[in-house]
Amino acid sequence: MNHTTKIITLAAATLAAACLAPAQQAPRTAAQQYKNIQVLKDAPATEFIQSMRFLSTALGVECEFCHQGTRSVDTPNKIKARQMMTMMAKINADNFGGAQVVTCNTCHNGNHVPMNAPKPTGQYSTDGPQVFYKPTAPPVGATDDVMYEAYKEHTEAEAKARAAATPTVDQILAKYVTALGGETAIRKVTSRVVTATVEAAPNVRGAGPMVFTQQVQYSKAPSVMATAIQGFGGAATSRGFDGNETWTQAANGNVAPVTGVDGARAKRDADFYRALNMKQEYTRLTLTGSDKVGSRDVWVVNGAVTGDNPDTLYFDKESGLLLRKGSYNTTPLGKYVINTDYEDYRDVAGVKLPFLIRTLSVSPADTLIVRVEKVESNATIDAAKLAKPAPRQPAAR
Ligand code: HEC
Ligand code: HEC
Known part of the structure; x- marks a missing residue:
């Protein structure tokens, strides 16, 4: 894939990484x-293709593990993978x-041959x-009964402590708004106006140096947003929502x-006060537990969206x-997860904004690193920059 096509892909990918078909006509x-x-x-x-990326990452292999020559040629691993798909569907149907x-x-x-025995850890x-x-x-006399009682006490105490320390979703959202500046x-x-350098994989396979x-x-x-992307030495693309x-x-x-879903995601992205409007954006917000992002402890909140995952x-x-x-995104083999991480929050005109935004998924095709360089708040923006553009003639070569 050359740079120009990559940039088009990039525009579509940043708008929304999904590629679900519109619901109306049979896809x-x-x-x-x-073939x-x-x-x-x-x-x-x-x-x-997302299901192919899904299984490659699940097995920890490149496409060539199953594909040689053209992708439609059958190979032993490809045939095995077909049997596995059928087995998987049957396991899910039966159980x-x-x-x-x-x-x-x-x-x-992540292993092409699954581990069928636990690693000895002692x-x-x-x-x-x-x-x-x-x-x-330690518990006196380590009989099963004594151990069971100690274990029950331990888990009950843990559950109690967890419950006492658990905030409500409203508290989490309020703390978020306060953290941003109120x-x-x-x-x-x-x-x-946010100017950034964007780093992306040079092609869907991630072969070669990153493209800037x-x-x-x-x-x-x-709720108006327009993003103009200028490839260094490549053509310009843009995308947006004019309200x-x-x-x-x-x-x-x-x-x-x-x-479709891409359009709906682009509209949601354009909400200028998104952090304040979480309850409008999501039909239901549920605290599902704790986890870690890097070394940070986090609350995990599930946000239901009408017409999307x-x-x-x-x-x-x-x-x-x-x-x-x-x-x-939904695929026939499983969920194709795309994570976007917000890092390096800095104060700009009293509001905290992430200066490093990293998108990472199961395939290098979705990798995107946005490094913010300049933020202008309350700048007057030329209406033409925000309006849907007229088609332009391709540049003469
Ligand atoms: C573990 C084996 C495996 C890996 C790895 C794999 N594929 Fe496949 N691929 C298959 C199987 C099996 C089929 C046929 C599916 C079927 O018959 O329903 C297939 C079919 C395809 C086809 C359709 C070819 C045709 O014309 O029929 C394409 C395109 C494809 N794969 C692309 C990829 C790409 C791109 C990757 C790497 C991101 C990849 N595959 C990785 C097993 C694999
Ligand atoms: C219920 C568990 C299970 C599921 C689900 C499963 N596999 Fe497997 N798979 C295995 C086991 C176990 C082996 C090793 C079999 C052996 O050693 O002969 C294997 C082997 C394979 C191999 C051969 C690898 C090699 O190096 O020989 C391929 C390819 C494969 N699986 C693809 C898939 C794909 C693609 C899926 C999802 C559609 C899948 N498997 C789902 C258990 C599973």
């Missing part, structure tokens, strides 16, 4: 699109009501038998609407800031 199937599909015949063609519970990743977890759990110890002494400061800013582009994002309250319509302009000058939001327990947003 083209994988069997219609490709030799025997198992995933009825899967939407738009989900097929989980057909839900996508067991996937390639459940067994393989203890059953990472907790080890210390969980039975009261603050000072609602008053946030509402004082009504427009913003410059991105200028113009946004205005309540009414979503659009994207390709390097060849063509302007097209962004439809839910987002998973990770809020720093200590600072209150949003450190990660996870979304996923």
